[in-house]
Amino acid sequence: MKYHIKEEESFDAYCDAILAFIREFQNGRFEGRSSLKTYIYKIFLNKCVDLVRKNSTNKRSVFQTSMISDRLEQLSDNSRSILQQLIEKADYSKLRQQIILLGENCQKMLMYWADNFSDREIAVALEYKSADVVKTSRLRCLEKLKQLYKTG
Amino acid sequence: MTTQLNYIDDYFSGILSKEEIQLFEERIKSDPAFADDVAFYLSSMVVSREDADQEKKQRFKELYSIGDEQATAPVVKFRWLRPAMAAAAILLVVVLAWTLFLKPPSVTQMADRYIKTELKSFGSTMGQVNDMEEAKGLYNSGKYAEAMAKLTEMLKGKPGDAETIKLAGIVSLQLENYDQALGYFKWLAEQKGYFDNPGEFYQALTFMKRNLPGDKLKAKTLLQDVVEKNLSGKEEAQTWLNQW
Numbered sequence: 001m002k003y004h005i006k007e008e009e010s011f012d013a014y015c016d017a018i019l020a021f022i023r024e025f026q027n028g029r030f031e032g033r034s035s036l037k038t039y040i041y042k043i044f045l046n047k048c049v050d051l052v053r054k055n056s057t058n059k060r061s062v063f064q065t066s067m068i069s070d071r072l073e074q075l076s077d078n079s080r081s082i083l084q085q086l087i088e089k090a091d092y093s094k095l096r097q098q099i100i101l102l103g104e105n106c107q108k109m110l111m112y113w114a115d116n117f118s119d120r121e122i123a124v125a126l127e128y129k130s131a132d133v134v135k136t137s138r139l140r141c142l143e144k145l146k147q148l149y150k151t152g
Numbered sequence: 153m154t155t156q157l158n159y160i161d162d163y164f165s166g167i168l169s170k171e172e173i174q175l176f177e178e179r180i181k182s183d184p185a186f187a188d189d190v191a192f193y194l195s196s197m198v199v200s201r202e203d204a205d206q207e208k209k210q211r212f213k214e215l216y217s218i219g220d221e222q223a224t225a226p227v228v229k230f231r232w233l234r235p236a237m238a239a240a241a242i243l244l245v246v247v248l249a250w251t252l253f254l255k256p257p258s259v260t261q262m263a264d265r266y267i268k269t270e271l272k273s274f275g276s277t278m279g280q281v282n283d284m285e286e287a288k289g290l291y292n293s294g295k296y297a298e299a300m301a302k303l304t305e306m307l308k309g310k311p312g313d314a315e316t317i318k319l320a321g322i323v324s325l326q327l328e329n330y331d332q333a334l335g336y337f338k339w340l341a342e343q344k345g346y347f348d349n350p351g352e353f354y355q356a357l358t359f360m361k362r363n364l365p366g367d368k369l370k371a372k373t374l375l376q377d378v379v380e381k382n383l384s385g386k387e388e389a390q391t392w393l394n395q396w
Contacts, residue, residue, distance in 0.1 A: 011236065012209065014240070015205075015208075015209040015212050015213075016205070016209075018212075018243065019205050019208055019209075021244075022243075067197075067198045067201050068194055068197055068198055071164055071197065072194075074166075075177060075180075076177050078177075078181055079180040079181060082180055082181060082187055083180065083187065083190055086187060086188060086190075086191035087191050087194055087198070090191065090195040090198075092198070092199060095195060095196065096199050096203075099196075099199060099200065099203070107200075107203070110196065110203075111200050111201075111203050111204040111207070112204075113197070113200065114198075114199075114203075114204055115200075115201065115204045120396065131396075138161075139157050139158055139161060142157050142193065142196060143157055146157070146189075149192065
């Protein structure tokens with residue numbers, strides 16, 4: 001009620017908060033300084049605020065780079081800001097359509113990869129022969145996606 | 153398959169060396185086409201991550217149902233909250249159980265486990281009183297700094313003693329002085345006449361514990377060598393490689 005968002009949207013924000021917490025925990029960022037309830041509640045409030053901003057300005061740019069903040073943190077400041085600007089300009093609806101064209105195998109593999117599963121874990125989950133085979137297949141999917149995105 | 157995406161993937165997997173990382177980041181600044189490719193790699197990750205989250209949300213929603221079919225009942229705000237919290241708690245427990253108990257150990261965890269169990273202490277020879285026994289005694293008492301001081305003194309007198317160097321390397325590892333440990337173990341590995349030489353195995357262990365960019369690959373190569381050449385630590389090396 002405070003943020004004037006619909007029930008369905010607040011449910012989405014709640015789901016996003018749980019998923020964000022799981023990711024933070026897996027990356028070792030939850031240090032136990034506050035209780036679990038307080039930590040998740042804070043994430044939930046931030047997700048509600050993001051939702052209000054997204055609804056009012058239609059600006060997805062900050063949202064996109066926050067989705068991969070763990071990867072961007074690896075880079076130096078200068079490289080990071082160059083990439084952030086390029087990432088914000090990407091055509092995400094086109095990328096999403098092209099990923100569908102890759103087929104189910106590539107889609108599943110890329111989802112596991114984006115969700116921080118290692119190649120070895122993906123090999124087990126998708127019953128591939130080895131981590132090396134997964135890596136080769138995954139990069140082939142990305143290469144195909146790149147061709148579709150640039151020419152499509 | 154392009155090597156460009158492979159190169160970008162290696163950067164984000166953390167297997168490039170320090171120098172390669174620097175070159176990679178310089179290239180982002182100086183080569184716009186390369187920066188575009190890196191941005192594409194990360195943008196693909198964004199979309200795939202959103203898709204993964206959507207699937208999870210869908211499964212989450214399937215754990216309970218939203219909406220009240222009895223239209224006459226008064227609408228209660230956030231009536232979905234209790235079942236949603238229950239569903240979230242179940243999902244959280246499943247993921248935490250996976251992370252804590254079922255997920256295969258990382259290389260650092262494998263190294264930690266080995267150091268805690270196999271390098272906890274060294275047996276001493278009954279009745280013998282000499283510098284090596286004293287150094288081992290200090291190590292077994294957890295007095296690593298004192299053990300290191302003793303070993304350094306011993307090496308001044310006998311700089312090429314393999315057993316002293318081995319123990320010095322292990323003490324350096326316990327003190328988290330990884331560069332020093334690697335120096336000792338590398339020297340050890342190069343000693344041709346040393347029977348059942350553990351030098352390469354201990355080098356691999358140190359790289360696994362340190363786990364800087366590029367270390368994981370170096371450790372893997374050394375472990376493969378240990379297995380191939382049937383060196384000391386072969387069994388452990390094979391077990392680790394199977395979990396790699």
